[in-house]
Amino acid sequence: MDHLDQLENDSIYIIREAYKEFKDIAMLWSIGKDSTTLLYLVRKAFYGHVPFPVLHLDTSYKFREIYTFRDTWAKQWHLNLVIARNKDALARKVRPDAGNKLTCCGELKTEALKQAIKEHGYRAILLGIRRDEHGIRAKERYFSPRNNQFQWDYKNQPAELWDLYKNNESAEEHIRVHPLLHWTELDIWRYIQREKIPIVDLYLAKNGKRYRSIGCEPCCSPVSSEADTVDKIVEELKTTSISERSGRAQDKERAYMMQKLRSMGYM
C-alpha cells in the first residue's frame, strides 16, 4: 500500500465503524472537495451505496455552480439528499454583512444543522473536516461528542486510543465523526487526481483566479492561480506559501472566531 491507500483504508475503517455503531447517522455534504471525497469514500465503503441521508446545509448564498453540481450528482449517485435551511432566519433576511459573520454562520449553518438533527433524530454525523485546515480543527478527535446545546467541550475531550473509537453516546448528545481528519489538502487533491473524483469547477483557475476553499459566495475570495486542471493544482500546492482558508472570511473576522464558532457547534 502507498500513502494514499493507507489514508483511504483508515477512512473507510472509520466510516464503517460509524455506520455499525450508530443507528441514526447522516453525512454532511457541503459539495466542496473534502466532503465530495468523503462521499466517494462512503460509496467505496458500501460498494456503491450510500446507506444514509446526505445532508446539505443550504444558506441560499452558495455559488450557483454548487447547486448545479449537487443536483446532478445527487441524481447520478442515487443519494437520499436532505436539504436543510433555517427558514426562519432566511425570512428575517439574515445575511453575511460585514461585522456579523459570526451570527450569519451561526444562524444559517449551525442552527440549520441543529434543526435538521432535531427533526430527523440523527445521533451521528459524518463530516469532512481535516486537521491541517485550521489550528482548531487540528485539536479534534475522530469521534467527537457534542452536547444537546451543540457545544464542543474542547477543554475536556474524551481519550481516543489507537483505532478504538467512541461507540456509546449519552441520550443528550450527538457524535461528530471525522473520517478525513488525518488528510492534508494536498492528499485530497492527489486522491481526487488518482480516483478521478468529480469536483465543482470553481476550484479550477479561470482568468488567473481560482478558489482554494468554497462555501457562500459573499464570503469566499479566490486566489491568484493559473491551475486550470487537477494536475496543475497538485503541482501548485507543492510549492504554495498561502494557507488554504486564507480566502474564508468567517475564520478571521475576529481573533479566535473559528474557536468561538466551533465551540457553539459549527463544523
Add this chain to the structure above:
Amino acid sequence: MNDFPLKLVITGHVDHGKSTLIGRLLFDTGSLPDDKITEIRQICSALGKEFEFGYILDNLEEERDQGITIDTTQIFFSSKKRHYVIIDAPGHVEFIKNMITGASQADTAVIIIDAEEGIREQTKRHAFILGMLGIKKVIVLINKMDRVGYDQERFTSVKNAYLDFLNEIGLHAIQSIPISASNGDNVATGSSHISWYQGPTFLEALDSFEVPNSLKNAPLRFAVQDIYNFSKRIIAGKVVSGTLRQGDAVTVLPSGEKTQVRSLEEYLRNPDSAETGKCIGVMTTDKIFCDRGYIFSDPRDTPAITQQFRANIFWMDKISCKKGQQIIFRCSTQEANGKITAIHTVINSSTLELMGSDTDEIKNREVAQVTIRTDRPVIIEPHTKTPELGRFVLVTDNVSAGGIITEVLL
C-alpha cells in the same frame, strides 16, 4: 522521497519547550504559510510579546493566555528526506489523557527536557506511558541550553541521569541532543554555541529514524467489522496482521469453523490479496456464521480464545477503579463485559514508586498490573505478537483506561 509520513509525538514536562520546538522546526524549514506567520506576529505584537513560536500550535485562546498546551495537536511537515506528522502532546498533568491520545497515534517519540530545570514529573511519566503504548526508541532533547550558558557539563549530567531512568523502564534513546528551541541551536541547523557537540541536529536525527516494519509477513489476523447484504453477502473487516489472499484457508474464531476465501471484495474490484492495514470485504466458499468481532486467522497459527488475561493498564479517570467493578473491554472490533479480578501491583507513573500490591483500587494516573476476566470468550494475543489484538481500552462511562496484554491465561 519516502512516501509514508513518520508519525512523531513530542512529549515532556509542561513548559520544557515542546510547542516552541515544533514552531521553530516548522519556521526554520520554511513549512509555515506566510499568512500564518503574519497572523502570529500580529497577535504577539498586540499582546506586547516577542514572536512566540508556541502560538503556531497552541491555537486555543486559553492555551495562549496561559502559555500551556491543553489538547493534542497534529501538524504536517516535510524535510528534504520525508514527510512527518508531528503530534504535540500537552505536558501538564491535568491533560494526561490528551497526551495518551496523541501518543497512541505515534510511530516514535521525542522527549524534551529543560536543561535548567532538569528531569521533572512528566518527563518520567511520559516515557513510562510511551513504553506502555509499545514505543521502544526515542530521541532525547536537552532544551534551553542557552539558559545554562551552553554548558557541556550540565548537558552531560541531565542526559546521564535520564538515560539511567530510560534504561530502567526498557526504553532506548537513539540520540541525545543539546538544543535551544527558541534560538534554533541544533534544531534544523547546527550551532556555533555548542562546538563541543559533534552529533546530528534534531532534524538530521529525525531523518535517520527508521520507520517500523510492516506486519504483512506475520500470521494472518482479519478482524470482522460488519456484514453487508447490499447485493450479496460480504464480510467486511480489516487485516490487522499478515496478508489475506484469495484461495487462502482460514480458521474463523471463536467458532473454529474452517473455510476458504472465495473472493476479496472492493467496490468495482476483486484484488488477489490484501495486506496489513487494508479494509476489505470477504466472500467465503462455505456459508459460515460470522459477526462483528469474529477473527479470521491463519489455521497454522491461531490466537488464543480465552476469558482471562494479565495486562498493564493506565487508569485515566478521576473516579478510581475498584477491584470487581463492571467494565467494558474493547479490543479491535471485539467488545465484552468484564471485571478486574486482581490488582497485582500499582505503580505511581512518575516516581515508579510501588503504591501497593494485591490491592483493591487503582487511582487516576496510576499504572497497574492486573488480571481481567471477561463474561464471554475473547480472541487476544500478547501485545508483542499482534499489537491490534494485544491492546485494549476499558470503558466505564468514557474510556477510563488503556492497556496492553502481557500474558494470556487459559
